[in-house]
Amino acid sequence: MKLFTKxxxxxxxxxxSLFVLPGASADDWNKKTVVTFSAPVEVxxxxxxxxxxxxxxxxxxxxxxxxxxVQIFNEDQTHVYTTILAIPNYRLHATDxxxxxxxxxxxxxxxxxxxxxxxxxxxxxxxxYPKSKALELAKIANExxxxxxxxMADVEALKTAPIEAVNPAGEPVPVAEVVQAPVQIAKLxxxxxxxSYMPLLFCAxxxxxxxxxxxxxxxx
Numbered sequence: 001m002k003l004f005t006k007x008x009x010x011x012x013x014x015x016x017s018l019f020v021l022p023g024a025s026a027d028d029w030n031k032k033t034v035v036t037f038s039a040p041v042e043v044x045x046x047x048x049x050x051x052x053x054x055x056x057x058x059x060x061x062x063x064x065x066x067x068x069x070v071q072i073f074n075e076d077q078t079h080v081y082t083t084i085l086a087i088p089n090y091r092l093h094a095t096d097x098x099x100x101x102x103x104x105x106x107x108x109x110x111x112x113x114x115x116x117x118x119x120x121x122x123x124x125x126x127x128x129y130p131k132s133k134a135l136e137l138a139k140i141a142n143e144x145x146x147x148x149x150x151x152m153a154d155v156e157a158l159k160t161a162p163i164e165a166v167n168p169a170g171e172p173v174p175v176a177e178v179v180q181a182p183v184q185i186a187k188l189x190x191x192x193x194x195x196s197y198m199p200l201l202f203c204a205x206x207x208x209x210x211x212x213x214x215x216x217x218x219x220x
Contacts, residue, residue: 042111044129069158070086085163091124101114104140114127139168141168148162
C-alpha cells in the first residue's frame, strides 16, 4: 500500500508540472529592444541629445498609471544616454518588428524620435519633449507635439511633470490630438508561442490513465 501511495504521488506531481506553462520573459515586461540607427537621431528626456548612428537598447524603466519612463542605453547596457517621459499611443495593427517613428525636421537636421512600438504590441511609447523643442518640432512638422513645461532635471521630475500638447501656432491643444485612443481589439494580445501545448495535454492524459490503473490494481 505504501508503494501504491508513493507511485500515486509521483504521478500527480508529474501531471501538475506539465501544466506549469512558461510565463512572460523580462523582455516582454520592459520591452527591451535593440535598435540600430544608420544616421544621427535626436532624443528628448533627462540627457536629451543627438545620438550618433549606431546600436542602442531601449527599455521601459517604470510604468505609472498615466505615463511610462523609457531609457536608452548603449549596446552593452553599461551606459544610459537618456531617460525619457512617454505616454501610451495606439495603432490599429501591430507588426512583428520594432517600429520607430520620427518627427519631420529641417533639411540637414537629425530626425527627432516621435514614438517607439514594440513588436506584436498595439500600444507604443509617444515621447514627450521640452516645451521649446516641442514648439520647434510642431512648426516644422505642422502638427501638434507632446510637451512638458517642467524642466527635465532628473528621473523623479518625469514622474510628476504635467504632459501637454502644443500646435504649430504655439497654442495648447488636447493631448488626444497627438495620441490615438485604444481601439477595439478583435482578439487579446498574446505572447507568441513557439510550439503547441497538445503534446503536454496528451502526456497528462496518459499519466491520468496510469494513475487510474494503479488505483484499480491496488484497490481490487
